[in-house]
Amino acid sequence: RSQALGGNSYQFYSSEMNIKALENLAMASALHDAIARDELELHYQPQVDLASGEIIGMEALARWRHPQHGMVSPMVFIPLAEETGQISLIGAWVLREACRQNKAWQDEGLPPLRVAVNLSARQFCQRDITAIVAQALADTGLESRFLELEITESMLMHDVNATISIMQQLKELGISFSLDDFGTGYSSLSYLKRFPIETLKIDQSFVRDIPHDKDDSAIAAAIIAMASALGIKVIAEGVETPEQLAFLNTQKCTGMQGYYFSKPLPSEEFAQLLRQGKTLDTSS
Ligand code: C2E
Ligand code: MG
Numbered sequence: 001r002s003q004a005l006g007g008n009s010y011q012f013y014s015s016e017m018n019i020k021a022l023e024n025l026a027m028a029s030a031l032h033d034a035i036a037r038d039e040l041e042l043h044y045q046p047q048v049d050l051a052s053g054e055i056i057g058m059e060a061l062a063r064w065r066h067p068q069h070g071m072v073s074p075m076v077f078i079p080l081a082e083e084t085g086q087i088s089l090i091g092a093w094v095l096r097e098a099c100r101q102n103k104a105w106q107d108e109g110l111p112p113l114r115v116a117v118n119l120s121a122r123q124f125c126q127r128d129i130t131a132i133v134a135q136a137l138a139d140t141g142l143e144s145r146f147l148e149l150e151i152t153e154s155m156l157m158h159d160v161n162a163t164i165s166i167m168q169q170l171k172e173l174g175i176s177f178s179l180d181d182f183g184t185g186y187s188s189l190s191y192l193k194r195f196p197i198e199t200l201k202i203d204q205s206f207v208r209d210i211p212h213d214k215d216d217s218a219i220a221a222a223i224i225a226m227a228s229a230l231g232i233k234v235i236a237e238g239v240e241t242p243e244q245l246a247f248l249n250t251q252k253c254t255g256m257q258g259y260y261f262s263k264p265l266p267s268e269e270f271a272q273l274l275r276q277g278k279t280l281d282t283s284s
């Protein structure tokens, strides 16, 4: 390749790699200070019950307000934090902040809701994850039934017995589990029954093209039907259009989350939504 493109191409490529590595290093060191500098925040996206149209919960989504780069996506800094090991600190901060905010809303008299927090693979494998979750609840005074942890299929695949035992310990605290990005991994629904999972979240890649894409529509319908038969709730992620909503209603999907109802919002805007008592019009 470098021959055909001339002698400089390899060097060019390699210096680009260096710049990228340096950028990563700079990002990682900035991330190290992000918590101390108060640059991390959580946004909240409502989850809506499709039968009643009411908000039944919310997902906490991490944001990093970088002093130079502006808002950095969690798709960038969460993997970075996993690589550098900073995920323990960030993950613990996210848990505590989500619990604190949820308790504050309840104390204000807003309708009590469950907050869902994403756990990364490395965080889940931390030896003391149960203690960290218990501590976040104890420090903030949030009742455990108002906390849900989102995990992904790949996290269930490593060591099944160890995973079930960690999940059982956490479940004994009173928290619940949802399975995020469902359909992108390789697990079958019958396999899932071994784990204490209350809710499946259909990955947005299957929701995006329904009802036009027949395959995606069939997959979404099958997930909903089988989950319902197994007594597992389903939330469709990434719902943006009334057509998608109508399809999910026909399939008797239990819940939805997506821009069609609301984007993830800064905490104050989310609280406004709750105070207004906004509901989803499911009649369409
Ligand atoms: P996720 O957990 O699957 O979260 C859903 C993502 O879809 C969010 O992206 C949300 O903003 C986006 N979304 C919601 N509704 C729609 C819609 O209607 N259309 C489209 N196109 N997108 C929609 P976000 O906030 O950028 O987060 C991306 C991912 O980063 C999350 O995917 C999650 O895996 C990870 N993440 C976010 N916060 C945390 C965190 O605190 N801890 C960990 N470990 N991971 C996090
Ligand atoms: Mg999630």
Ligand code: MG
Pocket: 180, 181, 201, 203, 204, 237
């Ligand atoms: Mg997801």
Ligand code: MG
Pocket: 181
């Ligand atoms: Mg995702």
